[in-house]
Amino acid sequence: xxxxxxxxxxxxxxxxxxxxxxxxxxxxxxxxxxxxxxxxxxxxxxxxxxxxxxxxxxxxxxxxxxxxxxxxxxxxxxxxxxxxxxxxxxxxxxxxxxxxxxxxxxxxxxxxxxxxxxxxxxxxxxxxxxxxxxxxxxxxxxxxxxxxxxxxxxxxxxxxxxxxxx
Amino acid sequence: xxxxxxxxxxxxxxxxxxxxxxxxxxxxxxxxxxxxxxxxxxxxxxxxxxxxxxxxxxxxxxxxxxxxxxxxxxxxxxxxxxxxxxxxxxxxxxxxxxxxxxxxxxxxxxxxxxxxxxxxxxxxxxxxxxxxxxxxxxxxxxxxxxxxxxxxxxxxxxxxxxxxxxxxxxxxxxxxxxxxxxxxx
Numbered sequence: 264x265x266x267x268x269x270x271x272x273x274x275x276x277x278x279x280x281x282x283x284x285x286x287x288x289x290x291x292x293x294x295x296x297x298x299x300x301x302x303x304x305x306x307x308x309x310x311x312x313x314x315x316x317x318x319x320x321x322x323x324x325x326x327x328x329x330x331x332x333x334x335x336x337x338x339x340x341x342x343x344x345x346x347x348x349x350x351x352x353x354x355x356x357x358x359x360x361x362x363x364x365x366x367x368x369x370x371x372x373x374x375x376x377x378x379x380x381x382x383x384x385x386x387x388x389x390x391x392x393x394x395x396x397x398x399x400x401x402x403x404x405x406x407x408x409x410x411x412x413x414x415x416x417x418x419x420x421x422x423x424x425x426x427x428x429x
Numbered sequence: 430x431x432x433x434x435x436x437x438x439x440x441x442x443x444x445x446x447x448x449x450x451x452x453x454x455x456x457x458x459x460x461x462x463x464x465x466x467x468x469x470x471x472x473x474x475x476x477x478x479x480x481x482x483x484x485x486x487x488x489x490x491x492x493x494x495x496x497x498x499x500x501x502x503x504x505x506x507x508x509x510x511x512x513x514x515x516x517x518x519x520x521x522x523x524x525x526x527x528x529x530x531x532x533x534x535x536x537x538x539x540x541x542x543x544x545x546x547x548x549x550x551x552x553x554x555x556x557x558x559x560x561x562x563x564x565x566x567x568x569x570x571x572x573x574x575x576x577x578x579x580x581x582x583x584x585x586x587x588x589x590x591x592x593x594x595x596x597x598x599x600x601x602x603x604x605x606x607x608x609x610x611x612x613x614x
Contacts, residue, residue: 334507335505335507335537335538335539336539337537337538337539337560337561337562337565338537338562338565338571338572338573340561340562341562341565341566341570341571341572342570342572352507352539354507355507380572380573381505381507381508381573381574382508382509382510382573382574382592383510383573383592383593386508386509386510386593388507388509389507412573412591412592413572413573413574413591413592414572414573415570415571415572415573415591416572416573416591419570419572427562427566428562
């Protein structure tokens with residue numbers, strides 16, 4: 264099949280669109296998250312909005328979830344949700360092992376909330392694999408905190424409580 | 430401590446001290462878990478200076494770049510949009526470097542080896558150093574990547590870019606700063 268100049272330009276544009284589509288990246292062949300584990304693959308019903316989680320954490324007597332940060336340790340040290348724990352970057356094998364070890368002995372009905380906030384939601388490489396790992400381990404009450412842009416913009420700058428340090 | 434011990438402690442003059450220590454401990458606990466202030470706005474403020482070792486072991490001091498327009502870019506290996514931008518920044522470094530422009534990369538990775546590997550793979554020829562929470566907090570909180578600052582020739586922050594950025598817009602602002610004369614103070 265022969266393509267004219269405009270046809271070739273169209274194909275190039277289509278390829279570029281595929282390359283920069285949410286959850287994928289083709290530049291220099293660096294990284295391409297499998298769709299099954301991208302943040303966008305998490306069902307909407309499993310997401311928790313920042314306001315909802317904050318309300319849950321602030322309400323006396325409400326069941327408190329185990330809150331796990333599955334992103335960057337440096338960003339966790341800067342700022343994190345009070346009483347949340349660092350559980351390794353979900354996109355890396357070492358991180359997955361930290362998470363696996365942390366929850367291994369917990370009852371499978373434990374209420375767990377995962378969050379990251381390293382990058383815009385559809386670019387986050389961590390929450391998807393971490394969520395899938397917990398489901399594969401048999402956990403039935405896992406929610407993921409929806410941070411549209413990042414932890415700073417969607418949690419810290421909204422005035423929700425934070426802690427810093429380890 | 431039972432009631433008798435408590436009373437004895439108070440009579441010995443320890444009571445106010447025990448109260449003070451408990452009060453201080455509670456204050457520290459509260460201070461570490463309070464609502465965060467909004468990220469410090471660095472626009473039109475001098476960029477916080479820092480000295481680090483770059484990934485080659487050379488000293489990297491921000492103040493040494495005074496007189497140049499600087500693009501200070503916080504990134505990480507797990508950040509997909511960062512990896513789209515960084516090769517563009519390397520091109521700018523080559524293209525605009527002779528006009529007094531410099532890129533400085535700060536990796537927010539936990540592991541320098543991973544950062545070094547990516548720098549080599551992307552063939553980045555500008556200085557890159559490892560960041561940490563302390564440096565992030567000095568820049569108003571690096572709580573999402575990518576995050577970049579454009580500094581003018583006087584070391585003043587003139588623009589902040591968070592998240593996926595229109596690099597064309599960034600380039601326009603950078604070129605405008607290059608065209609500005611330096612104000613020696």
